[in-house]
Amino acid sequence: MATIRTIGPVAQLRSEASRHVIRYRNGRVRQSGRGLVFWFRPETASISEVPMDDREMTLFVRGRSRDFQAIAVQGTIGWHVVDPERLASRVDFSIGLLTGKLRGEPIERIEARIIGISSQAVLQHLGGEPVDALLAAGPEPLRGKLEAMLAADPALSEIGVAAVSVRLTDLAPTSELERALQTPTFEALQQKADAAIFARRALAVEKERAIAENELAARTELARRETLLITQEAENARSRAAGVAQAHGVEAAAEAERIRLVEGARVGTEQQRVAVYRDLPPAVLLGLAARELAGKLETIEHVTVTPDLLAAALGEFRRAAPQVAAR
Template identity: 45%
Template sequence: MADIARRPFLRHLRAETTSYVQHLRNGEVRHAGAGIAFWFRPATAALAEVPLDDREQTLLFHARTADFQDVTVQATVSVRAVEPALAATRIDFGIDPRTGRWRAAPLEVLGGLLTELAQQPALDLLATLGMAEALARGLAPVRDRIAEALAADPRLAERGLAVTDVRVVAIRTDPEVERALQTETRERVQQEADRATYERRAVAVERERAIAENELANQIELARR
């Protein structure tokens, strides 16, 4: 947040190096840049402050798998204002000239836009996967699909924004369903382990039988001699 010092009829603004500030008076740009400082009259000034550092937006939405099961997707998208002057004209980053605080909630607007852009490609992909596959191996495919969709969508570039990172943190389903799947998996693993143990024992018994038959054959041969 920009630091604004008060003087009679004047204000002095000092911006952080990670913030782009734009000062307009009568519709004309008077000051613009990152980390700048200037005097202005609050009665005639229109100010905007656009963060230049990467901003993480957490996305949370519901989807349905190919077998008609509901899952919840939690993702994180990092976005940066690569053209802050353009961003200031497309999203309301306006700040109060007296307090330096945003008048609106631009990050919430940005989060809503990112959710809208990321949700549909994720929904389309998850609709082709079964629930078990989505839970077990869905993180990377969903992440890649979201990243591709965001990179290709012109609405971010039109707002001076670029996505720098996409992470899908979790794909979850109802806790009871998850527990049932975990139980089923444990039982399957146990069955496979039991089968492997049985096969090893069967091989050992067969080996012992072969050894015993060989010893018996040797004894018979010696008796004949």
């Protein structure tokens, strides 16, 4: 904004280097330049101040794709003045000669024209493609088309303004459409996640099966070894039993042989005794029997001799006496 100082009937204007000042007098340009300082008479002068710095404006356009889906485009457009005198002749940039401020809003008028041109280009681009193609391509094709249209549009060049940059920060559908478009991708990712979970579970089941098979194989091998051990122990027990039985058989045979020998000797002795006793008279045998009996008896308290026993003993003695005498 220019600084104006009034001293009596004249005033001094001091402008900044980023401002182009044009002083008119009687409808003609008297002074024109950037960063001017001059004196003038307020009652006869008309002054315009045009900003020469780069400016940026916000762009927001909501349109529809070829398949009638709402899409919002957001970004910024940079512009600057290339011909300040032409712009001042087409748009009112006059300032108050007491305050130095712009009397109107020329910047808003220029930006409105730029927004109109940009909106038309955006709507044409959005309406020519379906929503999936627009979203897949992104904002770059639209940015290039918008730059070309702004550079070629005569509505800007004829007022001395040029667009210097176009930046699009967002090209997005509505939230409902965005969720709908995200659903296939989300479902595909979810399917991949489920497939990974299933694969992990299958791997875990396979590992558990392998572990179970290893455990079963180990148990089978242990059972086989236990069977071999039991068989070997049974064989050893049978061998021990056979050895013990054989040893007992040998012992029994030895004992039987010993008994046979002893009994044979005893029988031979008895046979010899019987042979000796065979030729003895009955009285002698009776006496020997009595002596044998008496040797085995410890105490005889009573002896009963009946007449029959005494008669029989005497009769035997009488019969045996002649035989003994004859010998």
